[in-house]
Structures are given as structure tokens and as C-alpha cells.
Amino acid sequence: xxxxxxxxxxxxxxxxHRNWPQAWRSPDPKPAYDVIIxxxxxxxxxxxxxxxxxxxxxxxAVLEKGWLGGGNTGRNTTIVRSNYMLEPNAHFYEHSMKxxxxxxxxxxxxxxxxxxxxxxxxxxxxxxEAFMRRGNAMRLNGIDAVLLDREQVSQMVPLLDCSPSAxxxxxxxxxxxxxxxxxxxxxxxxxxRGADSYGVDIIQNxxxxxxxxxxxxxxxxxTTRGEIAAAKVGIAVAGHTTQLxxxxxxxxxIESHVLQAxxxxxxxxxxxxxVTSGATHGYISQSDKGELVMGGDLDFYNSYAQRGSVYVVExxxxxxxxxxxxxxxxxxxxxxGGVMDMSLDGSPIICKTPVDGFYINGGWCYGGFKATPGSxxxxxxxxxxxxxxxxxxxFTLERFSNGTTIDEKGAGPxxxxx
Amino acid sequence: MLxxxxxxxxxxxxxxxxxxxxxxxSRPADGPEASDRDWYEFVYVRxxxxxxxxxxWHHTNGCRVVFEVSxxxxxxxxxxxxxxxxxxxxxS
Numbered sequence: 001x002x003x004x005x006x007x008x009x010x011x012x013x014x015x016x017h018r019n020w021p022q023a024w025r026s027p028d029p030k031p032a033y034d035v036i037i038x039x040x041x042x043x044x045x046x047x048x049x050x051x052x053x054x055x056x057x058x059x060x061a062v063l064e065k066g067w068l069g070g071g072n073t074g075r076n077t078t079i080v081r082s083n084y085m086l087e088p089n090a091h092f093y094e095h096s097m098k099x100x101x102x103x104x105x106x107x108x109x110x111x112x113x114x115x116x117x118x119x120x121x122x123x124x125x126x127x128x129e130a131f132m133r134r135g136n137a138m139r140l141n142g143i144d145a146v147l148l149d150r151e152q153v154s155q156m157v158p159l160l161d162c163s164p165s166a167x168x169x170x171x172x173x174x175x176x177x178x179x180x181x182x183x184x185x186x187x188x189x190x191x192x193r194g195a196d197s198y199g200v201d202i203i204q205n206x207x208x209x210x211x212x213x214x215x216x217x218x219x220x221x222x223t224t225r226g227e228i229a230a231a232k233v234g235i236a237v238a239g240h241t242t243q244l245x246x247x248x249x250x251x252x253x254i255e256s257h258v259l260q261a262x263x264x265x266x267x268x269x270x271x272x273x274x275v276t277s278g279a280t281h282g283y284i285s286q287s288d289k290g291e292l293v294m295g296g297d298l299d300f301y302n303s304y305a306q307r308g309s310v311y312v313v314e315x316x317x318x319x320x321x322x323x324x325x326x327x328x329x330x331x332x333x334x335x336x337g338g339v340m341d342m343s344l345d346g347s348p349i350i351c352k353t354p355v356d357g358f359y360i361n362g363g364w365c366y367g368g369f370k371a372t373p374g375s376x377x378x379x380x381x382x383x384x385x386x387x388x389x390x391x392x393x394x395f396t397l398e399r400f401s402n403g404t405t406i407d408e409k410g411a412g413p414x415x416x417x418x
Numbered sequence: 419m420l421x422x423x424x425x426x427x428x429x430x431x432x433x434x435x436x437x438x439x440x441x442x443x444s445r446p447a448d449g450p451e452a453s454d455r456d457w458y459e460f461v462y463v464r465x466x467x468x469x470x471x472x473x474x475w476h477h478t479n480g481c482r483v484v485f486e487v488s489x490x491x492x493x494x495x496x497x498x499x500x501x502x503x504x505x506x507x508x509x510s
Contacts (some may be wrong), residue, residue, distance in 0.1 A: 302440075309420065401462070
């Protein structure tokens with residue numbers, strides 16, 4: 001692997017950048033591996049990378065039915081944060097946050113992590129009190145949190161309508177200064193390159209159509225490119241978690257829903273932090289290219305279609321424009337949909353299962369992107385040791401049947417409520 | 419936008435309706451006597467098919483009746499809708 005540096009950049013400039021080596025190979029699948037990861041998005045690639053880097057497990061294949069990062073890794077709003085209140089979530093996402101902070105150096109690949117801060121807006125006294133509680137819980141867990149009053153929010157985000165007559169009056173906000181954004185594609189590419197350098201085979205256009213078992217143990221997978229043997233199979237397939245689980249006869253407490261996001265035309269720097277509002281359920285930030293990146297609610301019906309309705313776009317935009325009237329003249333450039341694996345308590349499932357050799361990483365709801373490094377870290381541990389890491393020991397399948405669900409939002413067992 | 423065929427009001431815009439989820443989950447009939455497993459499956463387990471799906475919609479801004487729609491979750495194609503009986507079964 002060519003190490004990227006100012007020197008390699010200068011050296012390749014001399015040949016007009018025509019001689020850069022491939023960042024990763026495109027091998028044909030071998031007949032057998034120690035571990036197969038299904039899903040070549042950020043989570044699957046990160047898992048393969050940490051299997052090799054942390055556990056020395058390098059005889060690994062990542063199988064991707066489409067192209068790398070073509071699923072939700074490339075279909076999100078790139079927000080990174082760890083502002084969680086419940087213990088299991090707080091420790092897990094904070095671990096992920098710490099990995100983000102050193103990720104570009106670790107991978108020798110610029111993931112453009114930009115800790116520009118994430119501001120959650122409060123629009124009522126009740127919400128301010130809830131934010132105080134959340135902020136205190138975060139700080140007790142060693143996570144940064146700053147409670148802002150309206151004046152502070154107004155100074156930080158001057159284009160935000162903080163006037164008392166606003167449709168959703170701003171009372172203040174809870175900020176995580178270390179939160180921010182990262183370049184989503186670069187995360188998949190960086191992990192792919194890192195995993196490949198340890199000898200992991202990344203196989204694209206290879207869809208898993210079945211999982212082979214003998215005597216209750218996983219023995220391999222059937223794919224569109226033939227059978228591949230492996231004693232351990234881990235899935236990181238987001239919206240298709242249910243289908244993969246059903247291949248081994250497991251029920252999944254998951255519904256798949258479409259979530260849309262959109263970007264405006266690029267403009268000069270206008271918003272230097274991430275702003276979210278629970279009242280409108282909108283979130284907005286400005287990319288390095290200058291586009292405003294926006295997202296909001298689900299379409300609220302089961303869907304695998306990777307596209308949604310225009311009225312949802314209008315609804316989200318209307319909410320955001322009530323916060324930022326100045327953005328009303330901007331034109332939208334693109335919109336897209338991703339298939340969310342909405343778990344019934346809003347928290348992820350990262351665990352071994354009753355089927356020996358079958359491991360689940362799913363149920364990410366809206367929040368998978370920020371978890372990418374931590375998810376790969378603990379999933380690799382779970383697969384390598386056949387036992388959970390302390391940071392994912394609560395993210396089990398059994399929690400739904402034994403009453404230990406992790407319902408961060410307190411919204412109850414409704415997929416679309418989280 | 420989906421166009422939902424309400425069995426009472428005809429085809430109406432999606433924005434008049436509220437999605438109520440999978441129509442095939444059923445509440446354990448024997449209530450408190452039912453097993454934990456039955457309650458777990460009712461509350462948490464969803465078949466979540468990629469393809470034909472029977473689901474409940476509520477005509478919130480219309481006749482306010484809940485009914486069953488057959489829709490493909492991969493294509494969004496709607497193939498039919500049906501009134502529910504008093505027992506919550508779709509009329510064939």
C-alpha cells in the first residue's frame with residue numbers, strides 16, 4: 001500500500017497523477033475464509049479492518065451486493081455526535097467519537113472529520129429541562145455538553161430566527177462541541193483501503209442469497225458468485241437485516257423504512273455548525289463544497305425502495321425554513337432515500353445469536369453513520385472472541401424478550417417512533 | 419406520493435392517512451394467560467417483507483376508519499384494500 005503523504009502527493013504530481021496505485025484490490029472470491037462479513041458499507045468495512053488490525057484475523061472477505069458505500073454509507077447527512085443519555089448508548093457512541101477523532105491518522109486517509117459542533121435546539125421550557133438532564137447525564141459519562149441560552153444560540157448561529165415571533169421560538173440549545181461531520185464516502189474508502197492492506201478480500205457485485213448451516217452451525221454462504229465457506233458470518237446490511245436473519249431462521253425486531261435527505265445548491269460559507277431541531281425534526285449543516293445538507297423524518301411506511309414522497313421533502317424543508325428564513329431562495333440539487341433498519345426500541349443490535357457462527361450488526365435506525373468506527377470495533381471483537389465487547393454487551397437480540405430494551409427516546413415499541 | 423384506496427372514500431392522497439403498520443401481527447387472544455414468547459412476538463417481531471405487505475392505514479383526515487392495504491414495499495405498488503370486520507379481519 002502506498003502511504004499517502006505530502007511526499008507521495010508531490011511525487012505523483014510529477015507524473016500528472018496518472019500512476020497512483022489502486023486503493024484496494026478487486027479479487028475473485030476464494031473457496032473459504034475464516035470470517036465473511038456481509039455488507040460493504042462503512043460498518044462492514046470497519047469490522048473487517050478492526051478484525052485484522054486489533055485481532056490479527058486477516059483471512060476475511062467482505063461481500064457487497066452493489067458497490068462499496070452505495071447503501072446508507074452514501075445516503076446519510078454525515079453527522080457525527082455522541083450526545084446520548086442512557087448508559088449503554090453513551091459509552092458506545094463516545095467510544096466511536098474518540099475513534100473519529102484519530103481516524104484520518106489511523107487510516108492514513110482523510111475522512112475530513114470536522115468537529116464543528118452539533119447544536120440541538122430547544123423550543124420550550126420543558127425541552128430546556130430535558131436538555132439539562134441529558135447534558136448532565138452526558139457530562140457524568142465524560143461526554144462534552146454545553147447548555148446554551150437563546151442569546152448564545154443566536155450568536156453562534158446568526159441566521160437562525162431566534163425572535164420571539166418565530167413559528168418555533170428558540171429557548172436555547174444543547175451543544176456537543178466535539179460533534180460535527182465527516183466525509184461519508186471517504187469513511188468507506190478509507191476502511192476499505194485499510195482492510196485491503198491487511199489482506200482482506202473486498203468482493204463487490206456479490207450478493208448473498210443463502211447461508212449454509214450444518215447441525216445448527218454456520219458453514220458458509222451462497223452468493224451470486226458461488227458458494228463460499230466460512231465458520232463465522234457477520235452481517236452489516238442495514239435495511240436488509242431482516243432478510244439475512246430469516247436466512248438462518250431468526251426473527252428480527254426490525255422494520256425497514258425509507259429516510260430521505262437532500263442538498264441545496266452550493267453557496268459560500270453560511271453555517272459553520274450542525275443545527276438540529278426536535279420540534280421540526282430537521283437537521284442541517286453545510287458541506288465543504290458549500291451545499292446545505294438536510295434531513296428530517298421518515299416517510300413513515302415500510303419501504304425498501306430507496307426513494308420517497310415529495311411531500312416529505314416539503315415538510316422537512318418547511319420546518320427548516322421556519323428556523324432559517326434566509327435559506328428560502330436556495331434551490332435543491334439532489335434528494336435521495338436510504339432504507340433504515342428501524343429497531344423497535346431505537347437502539348442498535350450488535351451481538352452473537354442463537355445460531356453458532358452468525359453475528360448481527362443492525363437496527364441502526366437513523367443513526368448508523370456516526371457509529372461506524374465504534375460499530376466496527378465492537379463487532380470485530382464480538383466475532384473474533386465469540387463474546388461481546390463491554391461497549392456492546394447490552395445491544396443484544398434478547399433484550400426485546402427479557403425486558404431490557406434501550407429506548408433512548410422513551411417512545412415505546414414502534415419502529416417509526418424512533 | 420402514494421395514492422391510498424380507502425374502501426369507503428375511494429382513492430385519496432397519502433397525506434390524508436396515517437400508517438398503522440403490519441396488519442398481520444395479532445394480539446394474543448388469551449391475554450394474561452399468553453406466554454412471554456407470544457407477547458414478545460406481538461410487540462416486537464415483524465416479518466418486514468421486501469415485497470407484498472399487508473398493512474393498516476387510518477384515514478385520519480377523512481372517514482377516520484382503519485382498513486387494510488396490500489402494498490409492495492419494494493415498488494410501492496398498491497394492489498388492493500379491504501374493510502376490516504369487527505374482529506379486525508380483512509374481508510375477502
